[in-house]
Amino acid sequence: MTSTGEAVQFWVLAVIAVGGALGMLLMRKAVHSALCLAATMLSLAVCYLAQGAVFLGVVQIVVYTGAIMMLFLFVVMLVGVSSADSLKEQLKGQRIAAVLCGVGFGVLLIAGLANARLSHFTGLSEANAEGNVQGLAKLIFTKYVWAFEVTGALLITAAIGAMVLTHRERVHERLTQRQLAAQRVKDNIQVPPMPAPGVYARHNAVDIPALLPDGTVAEDSVMGTLRERGQIRDVSQEMLRRMAELEESTADWLGRPSSARPQVAAPRQALETVPTKEEAE
Amino acid sequence: MSYLLSATCAVPAVGAVVTAALPAGTGEARRRTTKAVALAVSVATLGLAAAVAASFEPGGARYQLTESYSWIRSFGIDFALGADGIGTALVLLTAVLVPLVMLAGWHDADPAAAEGSFESKRRTQGFFALILAVEAMVLVSFLATDVFVFYVFFEAMLIPMYFLIGGFGDRAGGPDAARQRSYAAVKFLLYNLLGGLVMLAAVIGLYVVAADQGQATFGLPALTDAISSGKLVIDPTAQRALFLGFFFAFAVKAPMWPLHTWLPNAMGESTAGTAVLITAVVDKVGTFAMLRFCLGLFPDASKTFAPAILVLSLIGIVYGALVAIGQKDIKRLVAYASISHFGFIIMGIFAMTSQGQSGATLYMVNHGISTAAWMLVAGFLISRRGSRLIADYGGVQKVAPVLAGTFLIGGLATLSLPGLAPFVSEFLVLVGTFTRYPVIGVIATFGIVLAALYALMLYQRTMTGPVKESVTGMPDLKARELAVVAPLVALTLLLGVYPQPLTRMVNPAVDDTLSQVHRTDPAPVHPVAANGGEQK
Amino acid sequence: MNPVNYLYLAALLFTIGASGVLIRRNAIVLFMCVELMLNASNLALVTFSRMHGNLDGQILAFFTMVVAAAEVVVGLAIIVSIFRTRHSASVDDSNLMKL
């Protein structure tokens, strides 16, 4: 039996942990999942601490939540923060089968545990008599030294493996600016610099394409990455509308007849924006 | 302990590795080096085989020059080798044929694929290394005196054979030659693997039975001694099952009707040299093993099944010959002729008379030599015209008389003309069968008429008649090709006239086998002294 | 409270993780689910350690963490390199093993 404090702590942490786990499972965006998992891990760390595994609890916070989960976040960022799973299941019956299996498995495990009738808990006070860290260290460097060494080798291998996997061999020598310019002239494609993105009085961001004299957008003015992601804020429609309004009000103020008023180019689909993933679904 | 036998087996094995490791390249010089090395290795093996035959004493123990190295001690498996008369004869056959096959296939492995590709770079090395590997494994199979060792090599030789069949076809195939070839290779492999699987079960079963009675060994001499002395008694049902397990594998390999259909495909699609390796060397392991293992290990079951096997082999004789008559493809014809001949060999073994079994052993050797001659000349013919169809030839004897002449000799040997080697063996088989099973012997004799039909019809259609347009200008045999055919023809003649070197070697082993199955030759009804009392 | 509740919690988390592996398609999330399963088993190990009154369970949990770290490093590297070539982190897009 444990103290009431621990019981309270447990029930709070358990709710957080399960909530985090479910959140991780159900959140569409990977970033949210990662954050939910971090929450679960932190609550688990506290559980370790509560159970007398001080060292593990700290390691859980420092290594797991601090390092590993950050690695996850890095990769999520690398792959694309906004990328999210589609909700539509492509494999027929996979979701139902998975849920069924999960429920069945859970029931089995819990039933098994209940059946086991575990009531006697020795507690770690004896084992932790010299301190938890000292106790672990004794074991690691005596009884489990071989496994420890092998684990070291494993870690090094994993590190090298990760480097090998992500390393990209440079096939050609890197071209200098000069060479790039020469190549551009030689190919006669876009010899002058690219147009700058639209910087107006009200907008000055790289995700807004510049407008051509007739009010349509110059696609080249936005960087390719944003274009591919479909993260372009096309302001041309709005601009044209405002210009038309301006002309209108100017004409009103000047009292020009409607026939003499200058025509602004009609709003039109100027840019085929790439639909974002959400839109596609 | 002499190391002669292991040396005989090791030289081609090492040679195979060396040949495979020779520097690759597409240049003619590189290729020539490879071929020369491989040929030299095979000739060296021939020399060693000759040494084995020379040091073999016909009157001595059943297994001579024995060697034994412990292999898997917990199962009583030794890498044990030993030469008996039958094995020595077949070792000689193998050692003689392999250099000739290499010489015949001298250009078969020249690159067909685009120059410079990996395939073309390693092709020559691969071809010759595979041949040497097959040779090494076949030699071990003939010399192994341990059931397990035999089994391993019996199965292992499938691998190089598979690549030889599937990777190197003759250049006479149609547009879907590659597909046909891989079909043939896979068929070969599956058939033989199936047989091998059944045999593996039987090998294990044999060990279990033997171990139960305190004979935990795979050593053949030990097992046969225990069986014939009654120390090891396998109960009849188990014995029959084990016999069938062994026999099935050998019957697939031999091949016996109705398990033969892989042979025409394999022989038809591969190069002539490979076809010779299949029919003259590899298949002989099957019939050899029937004689050594089936009879020695399961004497009672052998006797029980002998009539059924004789009937199957009789069907094979007649059936193979009839189907050969109906063939349109030269190589397939030779294959079916071989099936007919294998019928004779199996018949001789299971007639269980000294004539039958000596005849069967001689038959293995003689069939190897004569079919090699026939098939290789057919291969030379096919390589000249680029077609395997009989209908594409005609009047070849006019333009290439030596080729036609040797082809005729091959055909005559196949139809067992007296004076040529196959006659001796075929007649012995027939006589041996007749003395015990007269009706089967008489029906089998029809085979000699059918053999004349297919052999001479093939000769008539390809070699005689007006010269076909496609054949005009066909060159006669070149020096290399003559060097291949001449020894074979000479051996065919020599062994036809004076087979005694072989019979002296084989007879004691056959007598020993017969004593293992407790059979003696049927006595003549009214015996007379041989030679009318003439002094020897 | 009976400490066995920790075990129930571990079982529940493990099950959620396993279901996640089956349901989610994003390879990164899938990995997180695996981590969750490992954590669940760690919790169980720590609880067992307490139950038996010795530290071996914690040692095992410690090793699990180390191996998990190694696994994550390699796994994420694989995901990154797959993403580079296929521009997708969905495990359903890597199905070349289908004939």
Next chain:
Amino acid sequence: MNSLIPLLVAAPLAGAALLLLGGRALDRFGHWIATALAALSCAFGLVLFFDMLGRDTEHRAVTERLFSWIPVGGFRADVSFQLDQLSIVFVLLITGVGTLIHLYSVGYMAHDERRRRFFAYLNLFLAAMLILVLADNYLLLYVGWEGVGLASYLLIGFWQHKPSAATAAKKAFIVNRVGDMGLSIAIMLMFAEFGSFAFRPVFSAAGDASEGKLTAIALMLLLAACGKSAQVPLQSWLGDAMEGPTPVSALIHAATMVTAGVYLITRSASIFNLAPDAQTAVVVVGAVTLLFGAIVGCAKDDIKKALAGSTMSQIGYMIMAAGLGPIGYAFAIMHLVTHGFFKAGLFLGAGSVMHGMNDEVNMRHYGGLRKYMPWTFATFMAGYLAIIGFPFLSGFFSKDKIIEAALAKGGTEGWILGTCALVGAAVTAFYMTRVVLLTFFGEKRWQPDAEGHRPHPHESPRTMVIPMVVLTFGSLFAGGLFSLGDSFLHFLEPVTGHEEGHAPLSAFAVSAIATVCMAAGVGLAWLKYGRKPVPVQAPRGSLLTRAARRDLLQDDFNHAVLVRPGSALAATLVFFDSKGLDGFVNGLAAAIGGLSGRLRRIQTGYVRTYALSMFGGTLVLVASTLLMRSV
């Protein structure tokens, strides 16, 4: 002296090997080597013959054992020669006629580019034939037996570029093989019965065996004889064999090889004598073939095929005589020898005619050749008179003896056989007269050949004429010489045995009747072909004539009964093999392939599917573990 016996065989064998392996270097003079070696063999034969004559009757048979050939268990085959009176007769005939025909061929084949090979084959034939007659056991005899078959095959098909020649050669070999099957079964029977197949032990033990076994052996030997000697029902190959060069027809298909069957039966006298049923079969075969061949000979327009029919018929006489038992053996051999002389002479004459007539063989395109080829005409006439049994020529003596022996068989059987023989004699006279009249007499009916060359008949070169002249002497005088004091009979008696038959008619009466029959045949032929011009195109003729032109439908019969069903069977089996046996295996493979094609769909390639199945599997494992524990 006995060591000469192997040399008899070795000389021509060496010739064959030398000529075949020698290459083009021997093209110019190879034929002379072959001829010289044949002559050498003949000389050895003569030496051995006189050596034999110098010994007592009991010591005349000698055996020369060379080496043990196939020793396996009780099976002991030796290469061992036995020279006795019967063998030496054959040796002299073979080497003598053989040498002459070698000589003849020098001229006949002068313009053939493959002449060297031809002589090699001829030498090979001599060697094989000598092995056949010298063997002291049946297995070695079998070697010679098939060896001559091989030589015959090679020589019939010598002009391989002609499809007809190649087909005829193959046919000859295969029909002979059917006979050979008989011989090999006979050997097996002997081995199973006596444990040996050497002549002397078998003959000495023959008395122990049951009559049934002996009859079986004898019938199998008869089958062999039928094949080799072109007796009904295995006679169909001989007519086609005339596709070979004429010297071949003369040597192999008239004088020597085809008579091997007679040799075999005579040699196996000890067996036949104890198997009366088999003897009856032999006699019936002989009598039927005698008439069969004669009828076929009457209808053929091809000069060689007419002579082939005649050969068949004459061998029928010999077989019949051999079947009569001890009263006939010696006469069979005697007729064999005289026939060897005159039939070889006739064939050489026919070859000479063809040589002069651009290789024309149709007698209806001959006519009036006697002025153009005087030597050929003269020698051919001698042979002609001998074969029809003109009094006091060779055929007269030998054939009359056979007719006498047939009558002496006694009873109805004797009368039937005698009548057959006499009718045969009349028909022989008819067809031979027809041949002579069509060829040498009457008006010229020469036709241009396929290339438009008109024939310019001329006498053949000396190398061809000399052998014909020598053979003429044999045709004229051999019979008389042999009959002089029954010397031939007494010479052979130790081997074949002899019994004096008791003919119901006196020897003189038989001769008289035979002569009358002969005269009737000649007269009939004269009436039909001598008095009025012969049409160039053969008239349609009666039903019998038409049937006889087709060899009395033998080929049609074989074709319908054996060849067509045989090839149909082969085709069926090929189909069965590929669609039945292989179809079963391939079907099995296809079924397994289909099944795994379906099973394969489980493998979606999606990691999550695999994970699901793993998870499901774990579930099942855990569940079953818990269940097992709770139970």
